[in-house]
Amino acid sequence: MAEDGVHDSQLLKGVLSLALMRLLAERESYGYELVTRLHELGLTEVQDGSVYPALGRLERDGQVTSRLVASTGGAARKYYRLSAPGYVALAHIERAWRSLVGALDPLLSTPVPAKPKEALP
Amino acid sequence: MSQEALTKQDRMRIELAVKKVAWQLDGRVPRAKKRQVLNELRSNLTEAAEHVGREQAVQQLGDLKALANSYLELYRGRVDIRAGVFWAVLAYWAVQVLGLALFFAFRAGVAAGGAHGATYSFEPWPGFGPFGGTVSSNGNTNTFTVLLGSPAHLLIVAVAFAIGSTYRSIGTRRRA
Numbered sequence: 001m002a003e004d005g006v007h008d009s010q011l012l013k014g015v016l017s018l019a020l021m022r023l024l025a026e027r028e029s030y031g032y033e034l035v036t037r038l039h040e041l042g043l044t045e046v047q048d049g050s051v052y053p054a055l056g057r058l059e060r061d062g063q064v065t066s067r068l069v070a071s072t073g074g075a076a077r078k079y080y081r082l083s084a085p086g087y088v089a090l091a092h093i094e095r096a097w098r099s100l101v102g103a104l105d106p107l108l109s110t111p112v113p114a115k116p117k118e119a120l121p
Numbered sequence: 122m123s124q125e126a127l128t129k130q131d132r133m134r135i136e137l138a139v140k141k142v143a144w145q146l147d148g149r150v151p152r153a154k155k156r157q158v159l160n161e162l163r164s165n166l167t168e169a170a171e172h173v174g175r176e177q178a179v180q181q182l183g184d185l186k187a188l189a190n191s192y193l194e195l196y197r198g199r200v201d202i203r204a205g206v207f208w209a210v211l212a213y214w215a216v217q218v219l220g221l222a223l224f225f226a227f228r229a230g231v232a233a234g235g236a237h238g239a240t241y242s243f244e245p246w247p248g249f250g251p252f253g254g255t256v257s258s259n260g261n262t263n264t265f266t267v268l269l270g271s272p273a274h275l276l277i278v279a280v281a282f283a284i285g286s287t288y289r290s291i292g293t294r295r296r297a
Binding site for chain 1: 157158160161162163164165166167168169172178181182183184185187188191192194195196
């Protein structure tokens with residue numbers, strides 16, 4: 001979670017699929033439950049309206065499967081779970097993410113200088 | 122998380138939000154898929170409203186048009202009836218405007234030529250259209266009629282509908 005609790009929306013959009021796949025790898029879940037799980041993680045800026053189509057995209061790409069489960073409250077819930085290709089894709093994306101973080105970390109872990117140095121001759 | 126029972130008003134507000142998304146998907150997404158998407162949305166929205174209240178639940182969805190566009194990107198069918206109707210109507214009016222312009226030019230020509238009491242017909246492709254009409258002159262007054270429907274009108278409208286309703290899917294197939 002960012003220190004001030006604010007995340008860049010473009011960054012969030014980029015990692016939303018990864019977060020959803022990771023959550024679905026832990027437990028079969030439905031749209032609104034996934035939103036609340038993301039909010040509990042501190043990703044409170046994630047809107048429901050971006051999660052539902054993202055789930056549809058994952059389903060279209062074959063990375064998750066779904067089934068309808070009757071709910072006591074009324075309309076049936078659509079539960080998603082990670083498919084076999086989804087696990088493969090998740091492992092790949094996780095590796096890519098860690099590699100990206102690993103590459104950026106040395107750069108971002110040094111303090112930002114007050115003034116940039118002059119260009120080398 | 123607390124759970125509240127929803128009132129009739131809450132359900133109406135939820136239904137309104139669902140209808141706003143449905144409106145954007147009408148004629149663009151295959152019916153069965155649209156029903157699935159809207160049922161899922163209604164189910165999630167209802168549950169959200171039970172936990173955080175209807176206003177916040179709808180607010181958490183964000184811009185409903187953007188949400189509908191995301192669904193459209195995912196589930197757009199091969200035929201977009203709305204786009205087809207739009208282009209068909211536009212093509213019809215474009216033909217009518219062009220036809221009227223040609224006809225007014227013809228009428229002005231008839232008047233400038235010193236029209237006698239007679240009926241002058243303007244029909245480049247007799248029986249086919251889309252341009253056609255007559256100017257009747259009895260010395261002082263000119264009356265005219267213009268073709269509103271003809272085989273050519275039908276053909277143009279049908280072609281515009283066919284191209285307008287499928288050109289997105291043609292583009293998508295090419296990119297794929």
